[in-house]
Amino acid sequence: MDYLAARLVDGKLSGTPVEDAVDLPRIENAVREILLALGEDPDRDGLKRTPARVARAYAELFAGLRVDPAQVLTTTFEANHDELVLVRDIDVMSLCEHHLLPFRGVAHIGYIPGTHGRITGLSKLARLVEVFARRPQVQERLTSQIADLLTESLDPRGVIVVMECEHMCMAMRGIQKSGSKTITSAVRGGLQTDAKSRAEAMSLILGR
Numbered sequence: 001m002d003y004l005a006a007r008l009v010d011g012k013l014s015g016t017p018v019e020d021a022v023d024l025p026r027i028e029n030a031v032r033e034i035l036l037a038l039g040e041d042p043d044r045d046g047l048k049r050t051p052a053r054v055a056r057a058y059a060e061l062f063a064g065l066r067v068d069p070a071q072v073l074t075t076t077f078e079a080n081h082d083e084l085v086l087v088r089d090i091d092v093m094s095l096c097e098h099h100l101l102p103f104r105g106v107a108h109i110g111y112i113p114g115t116h117g118r119i120t121g122l123s124k125l126a127r128l129v130e131v132f133a134r135r136p137q138v139q140e141r142l143t144s145q146i147a148d149l150l151t152e153s154l155d156p157r158g159v160i161v162v163m164e165c166e167h168m169c170m171a172m173r174g175i176q177k178s179g180s181k182t183i184t185s186a187v188r189g190g191l192q193t194d195a196k197s198r199a200e201a202m203s204l205i206l207g208r
């Protein structure tokens with residue numbers, strides 16, 4: 001039994017077992033069909049267990065589809081801190097929804113707690129990235145989903161999310177340009193309207 005969805009949220013074995021949540025046999029059949037379509041022999045020794053492996057890998061890679069991201073932010077704290085809180089260089093690994101190929105890089109997440117707003121545990125920001133990244137994604141949506149959920153859950157004065165990723169669908173196939181980085185940002189509230197605060201946050205994010 002595996003509890004991948006639960007592990008994403010709270011590390012407790014309380015979520016849906018992956019065997020119940022994902023139709024693994026259906027993925028296995030589809031992978032077998034792909035191998036046949038490629039002219040491969042899915043019954044040869046090295047490939048015999050590949051459909052089953054891929055099915056479980058997909059269940060893990062897309063486990064975020066079965067997690068309510070709002071659960072991640074249920075533990076919040078009161079705080080008298082009205083300055084920027086920023087976690088930089090959070091590892092991001094996701095799959096683009098166009099080719100189901102990985103994109104990977106880093107996310108920087110910052111927010112200014114609201115007057116009556118809440119703060120959250122720093123690790124929860126990274127967990128939020130995990131939940132949204134483990135879905136078929138485009139980088140723009142991944143970036144704004146994180147910003148929007150933080151805005152809803154914490155009632156902050158402002159939120160900024162910046163993501164820098166390399167897309168394998170641009171490197172391994174198609175245009176085949178490796179090393180290019182796509183940078184996306186989502187800025188909400190006071191950080192959007194106040195140019196000085198936004199510039200300050202950006203310089204902390206990008207200044208290395």
Ligand SMILES: Nc1nc2c(ncn2[C@@H]2O[C@H](COP(=O)(O)OP(=O)(O)OP(=O)(O)O)[C@@H](O)[C@H]2O)c(=O)[nH]1
Binds near residue numbers: 097137138139140
């Ligand atoms: N905006 C955006 N585009 C993405 C993302 N990931 C992949 N893509 C792009 O999605 C596009 C899909 O374009 P299509 O023309 O439908 O597919 P394609 O023929 O495989 O495109 P090429 O990659 O140009 O060969 C490509 O330009 C990809 O580079 C993402 O996160 N955001």
Ligand SMILES: [Zn+2]
Binds near residue numbers: 097099100170
């Ligand atoms: Zn792609």
